[in-house]
Amino acid sequence: MRMIRNSxxxxxxxxxxxLRSLCLPILFVLVTLPLLPAxxxxxxxxxxxxxxxxxxxxxxxxxxxxxxxxxxxxxxWVRDGEGIPRRGARHAWFGGIExxxxxxxxxxxxxxxxxxxxxxxxxxxxxALHPPMDGQAAGTLFWLGTFxxxxxxxxxxxxxxxxxxxxxxxxxxxxxxxxxxxPNAPLHLGLSFTENSVEVWxxxxxxxxxxxxxxxxxEDPWDLIAGFGGGDPELAGWRGSMENLALYYVAPSFEVSAxxxxxxMDARTPxxxxxxEAELVTEGTAPDAEQMTDYGQxxxxxxxxxxxxxxxxxxxxxxxxxxxWLYLDNRFLDTAQSLTPGDRVNLIIGRADTQPQxxxxxxxxxxxDPLDFIQMEEYFIQDAAPVSGxxxxxxxxx
Numbered sequence: 001m002r003m004i005r006n007s008x009x010x011x012x013x014x015x016x017x018x019l020r021s022l023c024l025p026i027l028f029v030l031v032t033l034p035l036l037p038a039x040x041x042x043x044x045x046x047x048x049x050x051x052x053x054x055x056x057x058x059x060x061x062x063x064x065x066x067x068x069x070x071x072x073x074x075x076x077w078v079r080d081g082e083g084i085p086r087r088g089a090r091h092a093w094f095g096g097i098e099x100x101x102x103x104x105x106x107x108x109x110x111x112x113x114x115x116x117x118x119x120x121x122x123x124x125x126x127x128a129l130h131p132p133m134d135g136q137a138a139g140t141l142f143w144l145g146t147f148x149x150x151x152x153x154x155x156x157x158x159x160x161x162x163x164x165x166x167x168x169x170x171x172x173x174x175x176x177x178x179x180x181x182x183p184n185a186p187l188h189l190g191l192s193f194t195e196n197s198v199e200v201w202x203x204x205x206x207x208x209x210x211x212x213x214x215x216x217x218x219e220d221p222w223d224l225i226a227g228f229g230g231g232d233p234e235l236a237g238w239r240g241s242m243e244n245l246a247l248y249y250v251a252p253s254f255e256v257s258a259x260x261x262x263x264x265m266d267a268r269t270p271x272x273x274x275x276x277e278a279e280l281v282t283e284g285t286a287p288d289a290e291q292m293t294d295y296g297q298x299x300x301x302x303x304x305x306x307x308x309x310x311x312x313x314x315x316x317x318x319x320x321x322x323x324x325w326l327y328l329d330n331r332f333l334d335t336a337q338s339l340t341p342g343d344r345v346n347l348i349i350g351r352a353d354t355q356p357q358x359x360x361x362x363x364x365x366x367x368x369d370p371l372d373f374i375q376m377e378e379y380f381i382q383d384a385a386p387v388s389g390x391x392x393x394x395x396x397x398x
Contacts, residue, residue: 047244047260049252053078056250058116058123059109059226063095063243064357082107083245087329089229090297091357092241093271093350096130099229099237102329103143109247110224113144116249117218121195124248125155127228128261130186132239133273133348133383137183139238140230142191144216146223151232153216155191157181162200164214179208188244188261190254204258271354273382276312278304280343281319285367292327298362300326302381303373307344321373323352323363324381344387349379 048060054073061067061083070078085091087102097104116123131137140156153166160182165175179200190201195215200208218224228245229237244261246252283302292298305319306312325333339345352358358380 047257047264048246049256056124056248056252058112058247058249059106060246061104061106062245063097064091065095079108079112083228085329086227086231087233087331088333089237090325090328092130093355093357094241094243094268095357096128096241096243097228097245098241099139100239101230101233101237103140103227103229103231103237104242104245105231106226106228106245106247109226111221113226113247113249114218114221114224117215120249121215122249122251123193123215124251125191125193126189126244126246126248126252126254126257127242128186128188128244128265129183129238130241130243131183135239137240138236139240140235141189141228141238141242143225143227143229143231143235144218145225145227145231146220147225149225149232151235152218152224154230154232154235156230156235156238157183164198166214166216176210176212176214178210183240186265188254188258190252190257192251201254201258203262204255271350273348273350274313274316274379276316276347276349277307277387278320278345278347279307280339280341280345281305282341282368282372283339284364286326286332286364287366289332292330292332295327295362296330297325298327298364299323299358301363301365301368301373302339303368303376304347315377319373319376320349320379321376322347322349322379322381323358324384326364327362346385346387347381348383349381352378352380355380 047062048057051057051060051068051071052073053070057070059070059079060081067081067083069080072078083097084105084107085097085102086105088100089102089104090098090100092098113123125142127141129141138157138159140154143154144152146152151167155162155164157163160180162178162181163175164178165173167173176198178198181202188203192199192201193215196213197209197211198214199206225231226247228242244257281303284300286300300323302322302324303319304322306316309317327333
């Protein structure tokens with residue numbers, strides 16, 4: 001058992017196997033249970049088509065397990081392909097990003113993107129989209145803004161249409177309806193923006209070209225953030241998940257990129273998801289915000305019982321234990337704090353040991369007696385909603 005102390009908190013990190021063997025009513029504040037498999041290496045080596053800046057690469061991020069470095073013609077470092085989850089964004093089971101009400105920041109790309117716009121008057125965006133498990137496939141896909149999270153320009157899906165929005169005159173906005181797009185299955189999307197047009201490539205094929213002056217206007221290159229999802233707090237990010245994200249100043253071969261992504265995706269074995277109506281029995285007690293300052297993300301433990309045990313899978317009939325995101329990017333999530341014992345909820349859950357994004361994350365079980373859940377199966381809440389409401393998409397997945 002490893003114990004970590006600071007002025008506010010004592011943290012016990014205990015292997016799950018030891019915990020089960022002891023079966024003692026120990027009280028924990030925060031625990032780390034490193035019992036999950038590592039991320040699978042599923043990224044195809046042929047993506048991206050080139051890491052060289054002189055061939056058009058500005059930034060790329062395949063997934064949490066497939067990031068890289070932009071290099072020059074002599075293979076020297078230019079910049080890192082770092083993606084930073086902001087606000088409510090979190091990683092999916094396969095390592096991609098789920099923006100929710102946040103975004104994945106393409107770190108340190110603002111000045112390079114601004115220069116590309118000034119000199120070449122074009123840029124190109126690549127992404128692979130996975131629709132949400134429930135609800136409408138909608139939300140902001142790509143966003144440009146300031147460090148104060150003021151929107152400068154963004155593209156997203158709204159009511160089944162691919163839309164581009166940028167500030168207009170008199171504090172208004174200009175909205176460009178590009179084409180119909182309502183994904184009901186994973187797809188690869190390429191967007192080419194030039195001074196006079198936008199081209200859209202879907203699964204490696206050009207589907208639309210619209211003549212329009214739609215390039216963003218950048219006043220301060222050092223106050224520019226590029227992100228996948230919704231950067232502005234008033235913008236909802238894509239409700240599904242995303243991967244194979246890239247920015248270019250010279251158009252890549254979207255056909256080649258789409259083929260590489262499809263090959264990697266088809267090689268995965270997705271986890272099994274279970275839909276169940278359950279009643280909350282009890283949950284861990286979250287520390288206050290001051291105690292959480294040392295932990296950028298944390299999961300909350302909960303114990304449930306099925307509303308209809310006879311219809312539930314056998315492993316869940318006597319009750320089950322779940323983890324749900326509570327704290328991300330140094331902020332609490334409202335959706336994880338809004339339940340009280342006795343509430344009935346529609347859940348989409350998957351076995352915790354099929355969710356490698358939970359590796360080495362602080363897990364809160366303070367106030368719970370381990371004897372109450374030591375024999376229960378552990379699950380991860382992918383999505384949750386009151387019985388009378390719609391799914392919140394607290395989790396989404398391909």
